Amino acid sequence: MDIKSIIRTVPDFPKRGIMFRDITTLLKNKDAFIYVVDRFYEHYKDKKIDKVVSVESRGFIFGSVLAYRLGAGFVPIRKPGKLPAEVARQEYQLEYGTDSMEIHKDAIKPGERVLVHDDLLATGGTVAAACKLIEHLRGDVVGICFLIELTSLNGRRAIPAKDIISLIEYDTD
Amino acid sequence: MDIKSIIRTVPDFPKRGIMFRDITTLLKNKDAFIYVVDRFYEHYKDKKIDKVVSVESRGFIFGSVLAYRLGAGFVPIRKPGKLPAEVARQEYQLEYGTDSMEIHKDAIKPGERVLVHDDLLATGGTVAAACKLIEHLRGDVVGICFLIELTSLNGRRAIPAKDIISLIEYDTD
Numbered sequence: 001m002d003i004k005s006i007i008r009t010v011p012d013f014p015k016r017g018i019m020f021r022d023i024t025t026l027l028k029n030k031d032a033f034i035y036v037v038d039r040f041y042e043h044y045k046d047k048k049i050d051k052v053v054s055v056e057s058r059g060f061i062f063g064s065v066l067a068y069r070l071g072a073g074f075v076p077i078r079k080p081g082k083l084p085a086e087v088a089r090q091e092y093q094l095e096y097g098t099d100s101m102e103i104h105k106d107a108i109k110p111g112e113r114v115l116v117h118d119d120l121l122a123t124g125g126t127v128a129a130a131c132k133l134i135e136h137l138r139g140d141v142v143g144i145c146f147l148i149e150l151t152s153l154n155g156r157r158a159i160p161a162k163d164i165i166s167l168i169e170y171d172t173d
Numbered sequence: 174m175d176i177k178s179i180i181r182t183v184p185d186f187p188k189r190g191i192m193f194r195d196i197t198t199l200l201k202n203k204d205a206f207i208y209v210v211d212r213f214y215e216h217y218k219d220k221k222i223d224k225v226v227s228v229e230s231r232g233f234i235f236g237s238v239l240a241y242r243l244g245a246g247f248v249p250i251r252k253p254g255k256l257p258a259e260v261a262r263q264e265y266q267l268e269y270g271t272d273s274m275e276i277h278k279d280a281i282k283p284g285e286r287v288l289v290h291d292d293l294l295a296t297g298g299t300v301a302a303a304c305k306l307i308e309h310l311r312g313d314v315v316g317i318c319f320l321i322e323l324t325s326l327n328g329r330r331a332i333p334a335k336d337i338i339s340l341i342e343y344d345t346d
Contacts, residue, residue, distance in 0.1 A: 001251030010257035020257045024277055027237075027264035028224065028246035051201065057188055061247065063239040064200075068210055068238045076234070084193045104197055152259035 001037045004168045007148070021148050021170065023119055027061065036062065039167055040117075040145050041069045047142050050112040051075050055083070055101065055130055062147060064116040071113070075107040077130050088136050092129035101126075103133045110138035120168055121146040122156025131159060174208045177341045180321070194321050196292055202232065209235065211288075213318050214242045220315050223247055223285040224248050228235065228274065228303055229255070235320060238291040245288070248280040250303050261309050265302035274299075277305045283311035294319040294339055297331025304332060 006026045013020040025031045038126035039063070049088065053075045054063025060076060080089065080100050087102040108114060114134050117126050131141050141162060149166035156164055179199045186193040199205045213235065217327040226248045227236025233249060240247035253262065253273050281287060287307050291300050304314050314335060322328065322339035329337055 005181070008258065013257040014254070022247065022257050024256065024258075024280065027240075028248055028280055030246045033241060033247060034244070055253075057233060058249075060230060060233040061249070062254055064234040065238050065241045067200075067203070068241070068330055070207060071207070073201055073203045074206060074234065076197065076231075078230075081187070083197065084186040084195050085181065085197075107197065107201055 001032065003035060006032050010057055013119065017018065019170075019172065021133075021150075022063055022121070023058070023089060023147060025050055034114055036147060037065050040066055040165075043145070044070060044115055044143060047115070048113050049115045049142060050137065051108055052115045052117060053077060053103075053108075053130060053134060053139075054117045055126055058120075059118040060127050066145075070115070075103065075114075077101050077103050077133065088133055090129040090133045090136075091157060092125045093123075094125070101129055101133070103130075104139070105137065108134060108137040108139040112129075112139050113142045114139040116144040117146070118144075119147045121149040121155040121164075122153050123152075124155030128158040131162070174205065176205050176208060179205050179232055180341060192343075192345065194293070194323075196231070196320060199320075209320060209340060210242055213239055216318070217237060217243060217316060220288070222288045222315060222335075224281055224312065225288045225290060226276075226281075226303060226307060226312075227290045228299055231293075232291040235292065239288065239290055239318075243288070248276065248287075249309050250274050250276050250306065251278050261268055261306055263302040263306045263309075265298045266296075267298070273308070274302055274304075276310070278310065281307060281310040281312040285312050286315045287312040289314055289317040290319070291317075292320045294322040294328040295326050295339075297326075299330030300328075301331040306336070 008022040008025040010020040052067035143163040146166040181195040181198040183193040225240035316336040319339040
């Protein structure tokens, strides 16, 4: 299935010069949705994944389905102040300034095998921060999967020594 | 399975006097996660659901799994400014002031059968606004499902004439 053709590109969103890759046209297409989940599932089905971790909020969409499909638990990483129990926090770089993200400290047990999912790999800052949080809890990041990778931004450099897959690539951002 | 016992209650979060029902302890438990999805699935499997609609961001978690399980498309409703193509917008009441939410105008076709999911039914304002957006696009809201219902807040009054289910009830907020 040519899922790349189902992604909608919106020029100049959220600001001039950005080609926004809109996944909602894929999400609403039930055949494409199932195809994506099954592609990820095939890659990770024998990896004994204990937890799938995703970053708020688009990452929750395929992350939770993957958890269900793999028979794993689901762990959300959220913006500060959203998780009510004891958290670990990690800062990360944005284009201008910094932001931070939090995970519940009891979300992952030491030694658990973790799959990280986000919808988009751009510079890799978000997912690198997520990996730091998981490793802080002594989880083992077994793999990282993205729906879309903007290859020209070299995001894989931010997350070396990880098993990374993406299903759709764009060589211009 | 006694899933209510797996929900964590955090007193005084996000502010004094609120008993916060934390679903992350359920999400990370793979057996409870599967149990919840399968309970929803059993209720809707013969309802010919075309689209599952959920509100950002906790609603995305079970909403997307339900879409996958039911063989339906998934449609996110998001905070203003997040969706890149043409949107419909709906305001709704918060405890103090108002907020608004958006849906892509091409997300639902007239006559499509829609299941709405959110994690929590409190006053019902959020999901009532979601139903208005779906009906504005001439979708047919066939059912609404929640993981948790705070029954003392009478949220069902905000969404009359809908087929509503919840899996866990609390009679105090």
